[in-house]
Amino acid sequence: MLFVDAVVVKVRDGQVRNTPFYVVMGVTVNGEREILGIWAGDGGEGARFWLQVFSELKNRGVEDVLIAVCDGLKGLPEAITTTWERTVVQQCIVHLIRNSFRYAGRQHRDGIVKALKPVYTAPSEQAAKDRFAEFTAEWGQRYPAIVRLWESSWAEFVPFLEYDVEIRRVICTTNAIESINARYRRAVRARGHFPNEAAALKCLYLVTRSLDPTGGGRARWVMRWKPA
DSSP states (O other), X not given: OEEEEEEEEXXXXXXXXXXXXXXXXXXXXXXXXXXXXXXXXXXXXXXXXHHHHHHHHHHTTOOOOSEEEXXXXXXXXXXXXXXXXXOEEEEOHHHHHHHHHTTSOGGGHHHHHHHHXXXXXXXXXXXXXXXXXXXXXXXXXXXXXXXXXXXXXXXXXXXXXXXXXXHHHHHSSTHHHHHXXXXXXXXXXXXXXXXXXXXXXXXXXXXXXHTSTTSSOOOOBOTTTTTO
């Protein structure tokens, strides 16, 4: 499995700007996780950028990917399926809910989460469609942008509904990479901002190395992997 997520770092390039650094983590069938690479972007990445990233991973030996879990980044699903034809692309549910909040008033967030929960915990895709119709009837008039967001992400949202609940917990979110991202953010915050992308990349690289201080390739296990 592949997990793709971004860490935002302040880089001083003429002026201080927020630069996304994309982290790609791989998880083996045994549940061992490895950081496969970190790439700097400019926030406007498309299919061409992602095709370069995944082609590099394939050339370095990533032969097959069963499921790729990511946020709805532009051009990313197409690049994954171009590189590995049979890969299932899964939208991260946590990111989908967070993105929904961008269109909602703060006072309605609890109600929206409560109304969306039956959609992503539905036993089947048809049941999810029915629950989403109920959500649309309740909130669609007030927040049509949220309805459009879920409709446009539906193809990448539904794959995990085919799996047992234990497997869903592993693949419905990029949580497997979030704990490592927290370490990255702590290191980045301590330094404020960086003079260039190379300095920021070096910092993230050193944090990655510190996860395995012995250098012996100590296995890092993904939470909840055993029941899945």
